[in-house]
Amino acid sequence: MRRRALAAWGLAAALALLTQAGAYTVQRGDTLYAIARQHGTTVEALMRLNGLRSTVITPGQQLQTAGAATAAQPVAPAQAGVYQRGYAVYYGGRRDAQTVMTAAHLTLPFGTWVQVTHTRTGRSVTVKINDRGPFNGGGRVIDLSTSAARSLGILSEGVAPVTLRILSRP
Numbered sequence: 001m002r003r004r005a006l007a008a009w010g011l012a013a014a015l016a017l018l019t020q021a022g023a024y025t026v027q028r029g030d031t032l033y034a035i036a037r038q039h040g041t042t043v044e045a046l047m048r049l050n051g052l053r054s055t056v057i058t059p060g061q062q063l064q065t066a067g068a069a070t071a072a073q074p075v076a077p078a079q080a081g082v083y084q085r086g087y088a089v090y091y092g093g094r095r096d097a098q099t100v101m102t103a104a105h106l107t108l109p110f111g112t113w114v115q116v117t118h119t120r121t122g123r124s125v126t127v128k129i130n131d132r133g134p135f136n137g138g139g140r141v142i143d144l145s146t147s148a149a150r151s152l153g154i155l156s157e158g159v160a161p162v163t164l165r166i167l168s169r170p
Contacts, residue, residue, distance in 0.1 A: 026061040033107055035063065042084075043107040055107050081129050081165045086141030088116060088154060088162040093145025094131040101125060101151070104133035104143035111170030115144060119161040125151045126167060 024035060032055045038042045043055060050063050057063070093102050103114065106128045117124040127148045134140040141163060144152065154160040 003037040024063045024065050026057045026063060028059045030057065030059070031055075032057055033109070035065075041065070053129075057133040064146060081161045083114075083166045084100055084141050084161065085119075086139045086164075087159050088118075088142045088144050088149070088152070089134060089140055089159050090144045090146055090149030090154060091133070093143075093147070096128060096130050099125045100145060100147040102130045102145040103127040103148060104131035105141070105164075106130045106134070108166070109124055109170055113167040114142070114146070115167055116144065116152060117163045117165070118154065119163055121153060123151075123153050 007009070032043050032046060032052075035057075036046050046063065046065070047055070049065075051106050080138070091104070094099075094104070094123065096102050102114070105112075105114070108114065110130055112129045113126060114129060115124055115126050125148050126158075127142075127144060131143070133143040140159070144154070146155070152160070152162075
């Protein structure tokens, strides 16, 4: 009985590795975000692993997913809603008819609503993703419009540690 349980556990572990590691062929309608979520990693980790400079992928393209799962940082149960951690900066922002609280993100779809929380002060702001960026690295994960940065209280800081939580997707 014990031998059978160990064999079942081994099989389950092998299947888990197969779904998270190896190669993946991009299908029509796939996004890098969906592939990353399916393989338990981040878009940034997939981009690094595959040498991608943008999130644009094409059907039939082969992506490596081996080792990408280890690059994903686990989120503590108390912070399960946190999508990403890093730094926020501000820029002029792109106009939006719906709100002045806008932001730029490298991979989130346009129209996604995100709650940005300043980790030192606890202040939060809800922004709509309508642009791409930040492109300068350094742990920066989001560019906030001036109005959003003012509400968050980071205009004088310039760069601030934040957490991002996705509220809704388009």
